Amino acid sequence: MRFALLLSTFILFTACSGGEEDASVAEVQNSGVTVHEVWARNSRPPHANSAAFLQIENSGSRPVQILSASTPRAGITELHSMEFVDDKMKMRRVDSFSIAPHETFLLQPGGNHLMFFELDEPWLEGQVIPITLVMSEGKPLELLATVKVQ
Numbered sequence: 001m002r003f004a005l006l007l008s009t010f011i012l013f014t015a016c017s018g019g020e021e022d023a024s025v026a027e028v029q030n031s032g033v034t035v036h037e038v039w040a041r042n043s044r045p046p047h048a049n050s051a052a053f054l055q056i057e058n059s060g061s062r063p064v065q066i067l068s069a070s071t072p073r074a075g076i077t078e079l080h081s082m083e084f085v086d087d088k089m090k091m092r093r094v095d096s097f098s099i100a101p102h103e104t105f106l107l108q109p110g111g112n113h114l115m116f117f118e119l120d121e122p123w124l125e126g127q128v129i130p131i132t133l134v135m136s137e138g139k140p141l142e143l144l145a146t147v148k149v150q
């Protein structure tokens with residue numbers, strides 16, 4: 001039991017690390033915030049989880065937060081960061097991502113990401129995943145993330 005838990009933690013970790021960024025697939029602008037380079041990683045059955053990445057630029061003069069994210073394609077969506085714990089990178093759930101004025105905040109493999117659990121079905125290359133970001137200011141951002149193999 002303990003081993004199985006450790007193993008699944010390891011798989012989750014490897015599932016959202018490594019790789020490199022690719023082409024822009026969506027750009028959304030709202031209240032001084034612009035989102036670029038939105039994409040999601042393919043899922044790897046039997047693990048019904050995945051992650052999504054993007055760049056978010058705050059061109060305003062006040063901090064803006066991502067408060068939550070969701071998609072109809074997953075039962076649970078969380079905001080995750082990565083940090084070193086005992087010399088190992090581990091992901092950790094956070095309450096929000098804060099983007100300082102004039103900052104571009106990166107969600108990228110090995111770093112901050114949107115984490116999805118309880119996928120409805122495997123996320124396959126080329127599928128488009130609708131994602132909603134609830135922001136501290138303005139309307140929610142409606143994004144489309146194309147699934148890429150990673």
Ligand SMILES: [Cu+2]
Pocket residue numbers: 016051080091092113114115
């Ligand atoms: Cu994660």
